[in-house]
Amino acid sequence: xxxxxxxxxxxxxxxxxxxxxxxxxxxxxxxxxxxxxxxxxxxxxxxxxxxxxxxxxxxxxxxxxxxxxxxxxxxxxxxxxxxxxxxxxxxx
Amino acid sequence: xxxxxxxxxxxxxxxxxxxxxxxxxxxxxxxxxxxxxxxxxxxxxxxxxxxxxxxxxxxxxxxxxxxxxxxxxxxxxxxxxxxxxxxxxxxxxxxxxxxxxxxxxxxxxxxxxxxxxxxxxxxxxxxxxxxxxxxxxxxxxxxxxxxxxxxxxxxxxxxxxxxxxxxxxxxxxxxxxxxxxxxxxxxxxxxxxxxxxxxxxxxxxxxxxxxxxxxxxxxxxxxxxxxxxxxxxxxxxxx
Numbered sequence: 001x002x003x004x005x006x007x008x009x010x011x012x013x014x015x016x017x018x019x020x021x022x023x024x025x026x027x028x029x030x031x032x033x034x035x036x037x038x039x040x041x042x043x044x045x046x047x048x049x050x051x052x053x054x055x056x057x058x059x060x061x062x063x064x065x066x067x068x069x070x071x072x073x074x075x076x077x078x079x080x081x082x083x084x085x086x087x088x089x090x091x092x
Numbered sequence: 093x094x095x096x097x098x099x100x101x102x103x104x105x106x107x108x109x110x111x112x113x114x115x116x117x118x119x120x121x122x123x124x125x126x127x128x129x130x131x132x133x134x135x136x137x138x139x140x141x142x143x144x145x146x147x148x149x150x151x152x153x154x155x156x157x158x159x160x161x162x163x164x165x166x167x168x169x170x171x172x173x174x175x176x177x178x179x180x181x182x183x184x185x186x187x188x189x190x191x192x193x194x195x196x197x198x199x200x201x202x203x204x205x206x207x208x209x210x211x212x213x214x215x216x217x218x219x220x221x222x223x224x225x226x227x228x229x230x231x232x233x234x235x236x237x238x239x240x241x242x243x244x245x246x247x248x249x250x251x252x253x254x255x256x257x258x259x260x261x262x263x264x265x266x267x268x269x270x271x272x273x274x275x276x277x278x279x280x281x282x283x284x285x286x287x288x289x290x291x292x293x294x295x296x297x298x299x300x301x302x303x304x305x306x307x308x309x310x311x312x313x314x315x316x317x318x319x320x321x322x323x324x325x326x327x328x329x330x331x
Contacts, residue, residue, distance in 0.1 A: 009127055076320055081126040083316035088268035088309075089252045090132070090190050 009078060014038045015048055016075040019058065019067050027059075027066035034065070098292055099157055105299040106150045112306035113143030119313055134186035141179030148172035169234070177237045180244040180275075187251050235286040238279050245276040267312050274305030 006014070018037050022029040035045035049065075052058040057071030067075075085091050120136040152168035252269040278301035285294035 007127075007129065009129075077126055079320035079323060080313075080317050081123050083319045084123060084313055085127070085132075086264055087312045087316055088271070089255045089265040090186065 011038070011040070012048065013075065013078045013082070015040075015045070015052075016057075016067065016071055016078075019065060019071070020075065022064075024058070024065050024067035025072075027061040028063045029065040029067075031065060098296075099153070101296060102299065103150065103153055103157075105296070105303060106146055106153060109146040109299065109303050109306065110143060110150060112303065112310065113139060113146055116306060116309055117143055119310070131186055131189040134182040134184075134189075138179045138182035138186070141175045141182065145172050145176035145179060148175065173234050173237045177240055177244075180241050184244045184247050187248050235283060238283045238286065241279045242276060242283065245272055245279060248272045249276060267308060267315070271305050271308035271312065274301050274308060278302035278305060 015034065015038050018034045019029045022034050022037070031045070031049060032042070035042050038045065040048070049058060052071065053060065055070070057068055057074055059066045059068060082091065116139045117136055120132075120139050124132045124136050148168050148171045152165050152172060155165045155168060249269065249272055252265055252272065256265045256269060278298045281294050281298035281301055285291070285298060
């Protein structure tokens with residue numbers, strides 16, 4: 001059976017979630033580790049990261065990457081949507 | 093003109109139904125905006141039509157009680173039954189396409205568009221075929237459309253029962269199942285009222301069941317928000 005392709009929103013969710021897990025809340029996330037754990041080619045991850053930086057969802061710091069409040073709100077909104085869709089049986 | 097207690101109750105229930113439906117339209121629009129999956133478009137559109145349907149019924153009742161202009165009332169009721177059935181059909185379309193066309197954006201959009209158009213034409217055709225002389229035929233066709241609504245809601249209920257039985261976490265989809273079952277009970281109760289002369293209790297029951305269904309959807313969203321905020325707090329603590 002073929003695996004379901006991740007949608008763009010699923011990929012954004014995974015990246016934001018992994019940024020948090022890798023310490024982006026304190027500004028210490030490593031982009032290489034996040035890209036590897038998100039199962040994304042590094043160039044594609046960079047494009048997503050630049051987009052997040054452009055939207056002020058993520059910032060670069062001396063120690064790594066920092067997720068901003070806007071980024072956390074976005075992650076929270078995607079999580080809430082996924083939880084809602086799961087509860088009404090529309091998760092895929 | 094003095095209002096009967098039953099009329100007041102029915103009007104209050106229908107206005108509450110409009111208010112809850114407005115909240116659901118905003119909620120499902122937000123869901124669609126976040127996910128950007130075209131198959132979810134049926135939900136905000138469907139609930140928008142259900143909201144319109146409740147609004148038209150309220151207007152119909154107000155007109156019947158205060159003015160009683162037959163042609164205008166019939167037109168409102170005609171709009172009410174059509175929007176309701178198409179609304180349910182659009183919600184069902186989201187469930188039909190959920191697993192099948194998830195990543196085929198253009199195709200699913202066309203399928204939803206074509207499906208809605210066909211349903212709309214079929215509903216119009218049905219009304220005119222049964223009684224082409226006037227819009228008053230809506231009172232007899234209303235029961236047929238209620239039966240169609242029951243069939244549409246049954247599809248979602250069967251879909252959710254299958255999903256619940258396949259999952260280990262039964263509690264996850266059960267609330268969605270209860271919400272749609274409430275809407276089903278609402279339609280069934282209306283059918284009982286129409287066909288078997290079930291009395292005022294059946295009519296009021298149908299409105300209450302619909303209201304409960306809408307309220308459960310809002311409760312599900314509240315629970316989902318709570319769940320995701322708990323996760324967020326735990327993640328912050330870990331960091």
